[in-house]
Amino acid sequence: VVTVDADRGRMQMNNAFDPEAAGTLDEATRALIERRARLLGPAYRLFYKEPIHFVRGKGSRLWDAQGNEYLDAYNNVVSVGHAHPAVVEAVHRQMTTLCTHTRYLQEGILDYAEQLLETFGGAPGAQHLMMTCTGSEANDLATRIAKHSTGNQGIIVTSEAYHGNSECTAGFSPSLGDNSPLGTWVRRVPAPDSYRIRPADLAAFFEYHVREAIADLRRHGQGVAALIVDSLFSSDGIYAHPTALLSAAVGAVHDAGGLFIADEVQSGFARSGDAMWGYQRHGVSPDIVTMGKPMGNGYPVAGVVVAHDVVAEFGRELRYFNTFGGNSVAVAAAQATLNVIDEERLLRNVRATGADLLGGLDELAQRHYCIGDVRGAGFYIGVEIVSDRDRKTPDTQLAGHIVNGLRDRRVLISATGPAGNVLKIRPPLVFNGDDAARFLETLEDTLAVVGAGIGSGAR
Numbered sequence: 001v002v003t004v005d006a007d008r009g010r011m012q013m014n015n016a017f018d019p020e021a022a023g024t025l026d027e028a029t030r031a032l033i034e035r036r037a038r039l040l041g042p043a044y045r046l047f048y049k050e051p052i053h054f055v056r057g058k059g060s061r062l063w064d065a066q067g068n069e070y071l072d073a074y075n076n077v078v079s080v081g082h083a084h085p086a087v088v089e090a091v092h093r094q095m096t097t098l099c100t101h102t103r104y105l106q107e108g109i110l111d112y113a114e115q116l117l118e119t120f121g122g123a124p125g126a127q128h129l130m131m132t133c134t135g136s137e138a139n140d141l142a143t144r145i146a147k148h149s150t151g152n153q154g155i156i157v158t159s160e161a162y163h164g165n166s167e168c169t170a171g172f173s174p175s176l177g178d179n180s181p182l183g184t185w186v187r188r189v190p191a192p193d194s195y196r197i198r199p200a201d202l203a204a205f206f207e208y209h210v211r212e213a214i215a216d217l218r219r220h221g222q223g224v225a226a227l228i229v230d231s232l233f234s235s236d237g238i239y240a241h242p243t244a245l246l247s248a249a250v251g252a253v254h255d256a257g258g259l260f261i262a263d264e265v266q267s268g269f270a271r272s273g274d275a276m277w278g279y280q281r282h283g284v285s286p287d288i289v290t291m292g293k294p295m296g297n298g299y300p301v302a303g304v305v306v307a308h309d310v311v312a313e314f315g316r317e318l319r320y321f322n323t324f325g326g327n328s329v330a331v332a333a334a335q336a337t338l339n340v341i342d343e344e345r346l347l348r349n350v351r352a353t354g355a356d357l358l359g360g361l362d363e364l365a366q367r368h369y370c371i372g373d374v375r376g377a378g379f380y381i382g383v384e385i386v387s388d389r390d391r392k393t394p395d396t397q398l399a400g401h402i403v404n405g406l407r408d409r410r411v412l413i414s415a416t417g418p419a420g421n422v423l424k425i426r427p428p429l430v431f432n433g434d435d436a437a438r439f440l441e442t443l444e445d446t447l448a449v450v451g452a453g454i455g456s457g458a459r
């Protein structure tokens with residue numbers, strides 16, 4: 001079994017604005033940034049060397065305060081398109097009718113749960129939906145349930161995972177960096193880096209590290225409560241293949257009395273183009289699924305889908321209430337979003353247009369030495385930028401130049417991975433063929449300019 005160092009690097013936010021460079025910006029932008037820092041404090045980060053002030057969005061397009069139009073190849077929140085009229089109308093209608101919570105009887109949440117649970121393919125009644133407002137809350141609740149149900153404390157995550165911003169979830173989100181403490185009950189396993197490890201070895205590689213983590217948790221008296229995985233490994237650098245990767249590791253966790261939590265906050269709701277849920281690409285059955293981001297097309301709604309047996313005792317011994325989670329308006333937004341995914345056949349669009357994007361990027365890789373690897377599924381694509389193809393050396397600086405170069409040409413993406421050198425291309429589900437063509441052309445133009453003369457990018 002191949003091993004890599006789980007501590008090989010901390011994810012860098014390669015696309016963050018550097019306040020030291022504010023002097024080069026126009027006066028209006030500088031004033032807005034200063035006001036923001038004064039009012040919102042020091043913990044927020046802005047994207048890009050030259051931050052953007054958006055004022056309007058529609059479909060896959062955004063407009064800034066000067067009226068410039070941008071192509072959004074990054075948004076998985078307003079996933080069925082900015083300002084989708086069906087979602088806007090549903091939220092407006094519900095807001096003008098009734099907004100109340102889950103302690104009163106309501107039909108909307110039941111209709112939604114019925115329709116959503118069907119996408120998981122279980123027997124009716126075998127799973128339940130519990131609603132939250134954010135992905136962090138969903139993962140928080142999922143781990144609470146897992147710890148209660150198993151009697152164990154240990155959580156296993158991938159080495160650069162991000163699962164949330166609450167005290168609990170930040171405690172198992174290593175991508176927050178060395179200054180953000182991990183729980184003593186957390187173990188990290190390396191992500192399945194399909195660029196550097198032979199794909200045929202990856203399932204055994206991943207299982208090996210999960211077994212090591214289980215053994216270490218046992219040695220420290222924690223036991224394993226759950227393995228939690230984002231099946232597209234977004235913050236680890238985006239690894240979508242091979243797909244038969246998780247079952248041996250999940251089997252090992254089950255044998256040790258733990259649960260498998262599929263964090264679908266990034267990979268869910270048709271994002272991969274292959275299936276509604278990312279874990280389904282791996283042929284595994286999670287005990288708990290968490291979801292959020294695109295669930296309400298921008299309205300804050302998230303949730304947990306959990307097997308009945310897993311939550312039965314938790315339900316008997318504890319109770320769950322969330323003031324805003326599952327309120328009538330959140331449900332209306334989620335219902336409308338789910339309907340749009342279905343009615344506009346977005347899964348099919350993601351599959352077809354995603355394949356075109358990947359094909360176009362593969363072609364670009366033949367002409368541009370700096371593209372070491374193109375990988376992904378549907379509308380979750382990673383392009384690894386390297387300075388040396390033989391050594392596969394991450395080129396963080398060049399990746400930053402490309403992200404900012406695209407921004408200057410009015411196309412939005414970002415960068416991810418432990419070295420921040422993986423271009424993260426994650427357009428809304430409505431991104432069409434013309435959008436993909438514009439994206440590829442603009443990337444080609446950008447590479448022709450910023451790729452030249454930096455590192456080995458010009459070769």
Ligand SMILES: Cc1ncc(COP(=O)(O)O)c(C=O)c1O
Nearest residue numbers: 134135136162163164230265266
């Ligand atoms: C995989 C994953 N899980 C959980 C979260 C947390 O979601 P939220 O920001 O809604 O709390 C995120 C957010 O980026 C995420 O990417």
